[in-house]
Amino acid sequence: MKLKVNGVEYEIDPDWHDENLLDVLRDYLGLTGTRFSCGIGNCGACMVQIDGLSINSCLASLSMAAGKEILTIEGMAADDGTLHPLQQAWIDEAVPQCGYCQSGQLMRALSLLKENADPDDADIDQAMNGNLCRCGSYPRIRRSIKKAAIVLREAR
Amino acid sequence: MVQLTRRNFLIATGWIAGGVTVLYKLGSRAKAVAPTIIFPDKEMASTWIQIRPDGGCLMYCPRMDMGQNANTGLAQIVAEELNISTNDIEAVQPSTSDVPPLAVTAGSMSLTAFSRPMAIAAASLRENMRERAASRLKLSIREVLDDQAGFRATDGRLVRYADLVNEAPVFVEIDEHSSLPDLYAFDTQRQKKQVGQPVKPLGTRDIVTGAPLYAADVPMEGVLFGRAVRPPVRNAEIAAVDTRGVTDVPGFLKLVQEDNFVGVVCKTPGSVNAAMSKIKVSWHLKQTINQDEIDRLVNVDDELERGDLEHTLHDEAHRPNADWAVDLRFDVQVQSHAAQEPRAAIARFNEEGNEEGTKHLLEIWTGTQDPWAMKRFAALHTGLDEEDIVIYPQRMGGGFGGREHYEVEQDAVRLTSAIGRPVKVQWTRKDEFMAARNRPASAHRLRLAADETGRLTDWWHAYVTGHVVLARERLPRWLLPVARLREDMGVVRGTNPAYETTHLRVEYKDVDLPVDLGVWRSLNAAPSLFAIESAMDELALQLGEDPVEYKISQMRGELTRLKVCLERVRDMAKRYPVPEGEGYGRGFACGIYEGRCFVAVSADVYVDRDKERITVKHMCCAQDVGMAVNPDQLSAQMESNMAWSVGMALLERLEVGDDDIQSSNFDNYPIVRMADMPSVETEVIDQPAVPPAGAGEVALIAGPAAIANAIRNATGYRPLSLPISFADIAYGQD
Numbered sequence: 072m073k074l075k076v077n078g079v080e081y082e083i084d085p086d087w088h089d090e091n092l093l094d095v096l097r098d099y100l101g102l103t104g105t106r107f108s109c110g111i112g113n114c115g116a117c118m119v120q121i122d123g124l125s126i127n128s129c130l131a132s133l134s135m136a137a138g139k140e141i142l143t144i145e146g147m148a149a150d151d152g153t154l155h156p157l158q159q160a161w162i163d164e165a166v167p168q169c170g171y172c173q174s175g176q177l178m179r180a181l182s183l184l185k186e187n188a189d190p191d192d193a194d195i196d197q198a199m200n201g202n203l204c205r206c207g208s209y210p211r212i213r214r215s216i217k218k219a220a221i222v223l224r225e226a227r
Numbered sequence: 228m229v230q231l232t233r234r235n236f237l238i239a240t241g242w243i244a245g246g247v248t249v250l251y252k253l254g255s256r257a258k259a260v261a262p263t264i265i266f267p268d269k270e271m272a273s274t275w276i277q278i279r280p281d282g283g284c285l286m287y288c289p290r291m292d293m294g295q296n297a298n299t300g301l302a303q304i305v306a307e308e309l310n311i312s313t314n315d316i317e318a319v320q321p322s323t324s325d326v327p328p329l330a331v332t333a334g335s336m337s338l339t340a341f342s343r344p345m346a347i348a349a350a351s352l353r354e355n356m357r358e359r360a361a362s363r364l365k366l367s368i369r370e371v372l373d374d375q376a377g378f379r380a381t382d383g384r385l386v387r388y389a390d391l392v393n394e395a396p397v398f399v400e401i402d403e404h405s406s407l408p409d410l411y412a413f414d415t416q417r418q419k420k421q422v423g424q425p426v427k428p429l430g431t432r433d434i435v436t437g438a439p440l441y442a443a444d445v446p447m448e449g450v451l452f453g454r455a456v457r458p459p460v461r462n463a464e465i466a467a468v469d470t471r472g473v474t475d476v477p478g479f480l481k482l483v484q485e486d487n488f489v490g491v492v493c494k495t496p497g498s499v500n501a502a503m504s505k506i507k508v509s510w511h512l513k514q515t516i517n518q519d520e521i522d523r524l525v526n527v528d529d530e531l532e533r534g535d536l537e538h539t540l541h542d543e544a545h546r547p548n549a550d551w552a553v554d555l556r557f558d559v560q561v562q563s564h565a566a567q568e569p570r571a572a573i574a575r576f577n578e579e580g581n582e583e584g585t586k587h588l589l590e591i592w593t594g595t596q597d598p599w600a601m602k603r604f605a606a607l608h609t610g611l612d613e614e615d616i617v618i619y620p621q622r623m624g625g626g627f628g629g630r631e632h633y634e635v636e637q638d639a640v641r642l643t644s645a646i647g648r649p650v651k652v653q654w655t656r657k658d659e660f661m662a663a664r665n666r667p668a669s670a671h672r673l674r675l676a677a678d679e680t681g682r683l684t685d686w687w688h689a690y691v692t693g694h695v696v697l698a699r700e701r702l703p704r705w706l707l708p709v710a711r712l713r714e715d716m717g718v719v720r721g722t723n724p725a726y727e728t729t730h731l732r733v734e735y736k737d738v739d740l741p742v743d744l745g746v747w748r749s750l751n752a753a754p755s756l757f758a759i760e761s762a763m764d765e766l767a768l769q770l771g772e773d774p775v776e777y778k779i780s781q782m783r784g785e786l787t788r789l790k791v792c793l794e795r796v797r798d799m800a801k802r803y804p805v806p807e808g809e810g811y812g813r814g815f816a817c818g819i820y821e822g823r824c825f826v827a828v829s830a831d832v833y834v835d836r837d838k839e840r841i842t843v844k845h846m847c848c849a850q851d852v853g854m855a856v857n858p859d860q861l862s863a864q865m866e867s868n869m870a871w872s873v874g875m876a877l878l879e880r881l882e883v884g885d886d887d888i889q890s891s892n893f894d895n896y897p898i899v900r901m902a903d904m905p906s907v908e909t910e911v912i913d914q915p916a917v918p919p920a921g922a923g924e925v926a927l928i929a930g931p932a933a934i935a936n937a938i939r940n941a942t943g944y945r946p947l948s949l950p951i952s953f954a955d956i957a958y959g960q961d
């Protein structure tokens with residue numbers, strides 16, 4: 072079985088075929104930026120994008136992910152290291168506290184901005200409600216998404 | 228491998244292998260300026276800072292990072308002293324073999340205890356560099372002036388630190404003859420470049436790019452995966468184990484069954500889950516676990532009737548039969564830390580020593596507030612010498628007081644020693660709930676009386692709570708009875724009234740509860756202040772006074788810093804009028820944390836009778852924790868505490884079932900989500916002349932009471948029990 076993550080194709084050892092996507096990413100491929108927190112699809116810490124849709128990878132089987140384009144936090148910046156405007160806004164607004172939830176937050180925010188180039192607070196609250204942050208960085212996430220949205224709109 | 232690279236890196240820079248120019252020993256003078264009894268190894272502050280041959284600065288982070296970003300504040304102070312930019316400091320988290328023991332990262336102590344020794348160390352290093360510059364330029368020291376990352380001579384010549392360092396990095400030497408250098412960070416007259424600036428926290432870029440940071444991220448050759456069965460409470464003993472079918476699970480490697488422990492090692496994380504689902508354990512419990520039992524144990528009214536509150540904190544001209552204007556009972560339920568990261572650890576035995584030829588027989592990678600305690604525990608557990616064990620502390624995905632103990636680490640050590648390969652143990656979310664050392668439930672009886680002019684005259688606060696710092700799970704059994712003769716500093720926190728009163732009694736009893744207890748963000752201060760600030764609000768309303776003005780008028784005269792916070796928040800809130808109409812309300816609360824942090828909070832709520840929902844719309848928070856080293860990070864902590872305030876006021880309650888902990892995940896222990904989160908406005912009150920105090924848990928003491936008071940304002944109903952649900956609200960008129 073093959074898995075394509077951040078543009079790179081990986082052959083997955085048969086011992087790992089029954090694992091969920093999260094564990095394969097983290098413990099087989101060493102892409103540990105995607106994190107485990109609840110394991111039941113309730114918190115968004117494990118969020119990645121599969122063919123452009125944000126998915127909780129703790130609930131995704133390997134077979135459903137195989138053959139699709141998977142994007143993880145490690146693939147969010149440009150190849151030359153230039154950060155995505157969302158990542159940059161996250162730094163500028165000093166969003167992370169412990170940081171544990173933030174890969175998932177960024178993945179969800181990325182798909183939100185694909186769906187909606189100019190989200191208001193209500194749009195953000197709705198889209199981001201599945202991504203828990205125990206540290207309570209929510210006000211800064213709201214600000215950063217709006218900031219990045221402006222940057223992305225202007226770049227168009 | 229992350230850790231090994233880091234060690235190689237340290238060796239390469241000469242940090243841990245010889246080549247050190249000056250070996251450092253701190254003299255008595257520096258000791259005298261940092262009188263912190265719980266930090267016995269403060270001497271070492273200077274070894275944490277070095278100037279590298281390339282002129283850069285490397286700093287060991289003396290605090291364990293879990294989101295409070297204390298190391299960033301310390302780096303700002305170091306940068307201020309060295310005339311460099313904070314972001315040019317390379318910060319490294321030391322292992323237990325890199326530096327002598329450091330105090331546990333807890334209780335918002337980080338900045339208070341560490342800022343001054345580190346400032347002295349960095350300033351001494353700067354002066355050492357100045358001497359080098361003077362001798363190179365053949366000038367007197369007075370002719371060598373500060374400049375960015377170096378010096379400027381009065382004749383205009385520039386030298387940088389890089390010009391002044393040879394092959395080996397430079398540490399500083401201070402002894403009892405050293406004079407105390409000028410401390411820029413603490414100079415109130417000085418225009419500062421780093422301190423007081425909203426510097427971005429260390430490591431933020433790593434977080435947003437998904438770099439490996441937490442224990443479970445550490446890459447490890449040949450690692451296997453394991454887990455053990457967690458007991459519902461720590462003093463439970465295994466009664467029976469059924470492991471049928473475990474060995475048939477694909478990927479299964481080993482079942483480990485020894486004194487009160489059942490665990491497995493498997494090839495993959497998924498096979499661990501499958502194997503663990505086959506294991507059935509029943510437990511011998513020493514105490515019945517259920518909610519009724521908890522309610523019974525903290526029933527303050529029963530205890531008052533029996534005269535059974537054993538500790539008295541204040542007893543001044545107490546009048547038990549005063550004419551009580553307010554006589555209310557407040558309850559707070561058990562709460563769990565629910566940090567976003569479920570704990571994980573990797574352990575590995577090394578018969579030969581590790582790749583660098585050092586001799587550690589046991590290596591543990593984990594996120595912990597107290598790596599050195601971890602090392603001692605591991606030594607006791609394995610019988611190894613402490614020198615043979617090394618703990619590599621990793622960033623924590625939230626701590627909040629819950630990560631001081633040798634637990635997930637112990638599981639990893641047992642399993643790795645059974646299988647002879649490195650083992651990673653990743654707790655599930657349910658394990659994390661089962662293992663939490665929760666905030667105890669508590670019950671408070673608050674009685675207040677005032678004279679005919681409205682002046683507060685009598686104060687009687689009686690409460691019962693579970694143990695906190697002296698919880699059964701935190702101390703060896705033999706020590707408990709002795710330790711408990713003294714006050715539990717977690718249980719008494721926050722109970723000293725901020726208001727002037729003639730007749731005063733504060734008494735409490737602390738008890739063992741049938742769930743595991745420990746230190747939870749702000750300890751007893753938030754529950755106590757919920758009761759106190761609600762009762763004061765009620766007293767003001769009964770007297771027909773505005774609660775904020777009434778509190779200000781009754782506040783102890785010396786508490787001007789608290790008064791300023793409350794006035795500030797009152798004025799901030801004024802800018803947003805409370806909407807007209809049913810269900811809108813505003814409440815205020817304030818409090819003092821650890822005697823040196825002051826905070827006030829306002830909350831605006833909307834209680835929607837149709838949707839049967841309470842929403843916190845907006846909160847304002849003004850806080851004074853002394854010198855504001857990083858105002859933006861102080862704001863971040865205030866925002867975080869507002870999130871926890873909403874959770875504590877409206878959502879969080881550990882569900883306890885019959886002989887079991889039922890909260891097992893975020894679906895049955897809800898925490899604040901984006902849609903629950905109010906907008907938050909913060910104001911940092913800077914006190915440049917007051918040493919900085921940590922702000923990680925301060926604002927939580929006032930938030931829940933502000934929300935409760937807002938609900939009272941919106942509905943006329945006085946919330947008496949946390950968490951408050953819509954169903955509790957008794958609408959008076961109908």
Ligand code: FES
Binds near residue numbers: 115129
């Ligand atoms: S870990 Fe997948 S949603 Fe929480």
Ligand code: FES
Binds near residue numbers: 173203204206624
């Ligand atoms: S930053 Fe800690 S959980 Fe979000």
